[in-house]
Amino acid sequence: MDVLEAVRARRSVRKYKPTPIPDDVLARVLEAVRLAPSAKNLQPWRFILIQDAALKAGIAAACVNQTFMAGAPVIVAACGLPEKSYARMGRYMNSWPVDVTIAFEHLVLQAQAEGLGTCWIGAFYEEEVKALLGVPAEARVLGLTPLGYPDESPAARPRKPLAEIVSREKF
Numbered sequence: 001m002d003v004l005e006a007v008r009a010r011r012s013v014r015k016y017k018p019t020p021i022p023d024d025v026l027a028r029v030l031e032a033v034r035l036a037p038s039a040k041n042l043q044p045w046r047f048i049l050i051q052d053a054a055l056k057a058g059i060a061a062a063c064v065n066q067t068f069m070a071g072a073p074v075i076v077a078a079c080g081l082p083e084k085s086y087a088r089m090g091r092y093m094n095s096w097p098v099d100v101t102i103a104f105e106h107l108v109l110q111a112q113a114e115g116l117g118t119c120w121i122g123a124f125y126e127e128e129v130k131a132l133l134g135v136p137a138e139a140r141v142l143g144l145t146p147l148g149y150p151d152e153s154p155a156a157r158p159r160k161p162l163a164e165i166v167s168r169e170k171f
């Protein structure tokens, strides 16, 4: 599957089969994470794989009761390490949310290429997620995703036309 094919086919999946993910498939998804670029190549991230049923249920509850998450064989939590990232990217911001987002999207696209579904989860109570996963105070949770074989085939959601989002030479 080429990159544009994966991008075109990806959907946010909110229903999963319980089928386990083979080790070699999961390894390739994680390899895509590992190879992501980051500011100054600092790689300020930690990806936590959650497979325990009770823990998955707790995480789903901490994600404002998005119970569908627990139906996937794996939930991934993407964490950032602000103290180990580039503090003043562009002279104004810490790079960690950008770094972790890029690695997260690598995961999403490789998952798609492997026939797996994902769904960015940005609605969660960070302190609850941190407590459940033993995330240290200095680390942050950027987002989560269920990871597993889709049990639904959602239609493509609309996007703005290119003319609305791209301009040439000036804003």
Ligand SMILES: Cc1cc2nc3c(=O)[nH]c(=O)nc-3n(C[C@H](O)[C@H](O)[C@H](O)COP(=O)(O)O)c2cc1C
Pocket (backbone or CB within 6 Å): 010, 011, 012, 013, 014, 066, 119, 120, 121, 122, 123, 124, 154, 156, 157
């Ligand atoms: C940063 C971010 C946070 C999101 N948070 C949630 C979420 O908490 N729960 C959910 O079901 N979907 C969440 N989504 C998925 C979006 O609703 C979805 O990407 C959007 O509606 C477009 O649909 P598509 O991903 O199928 O193309 C999130 C997506 C992004 C990028």
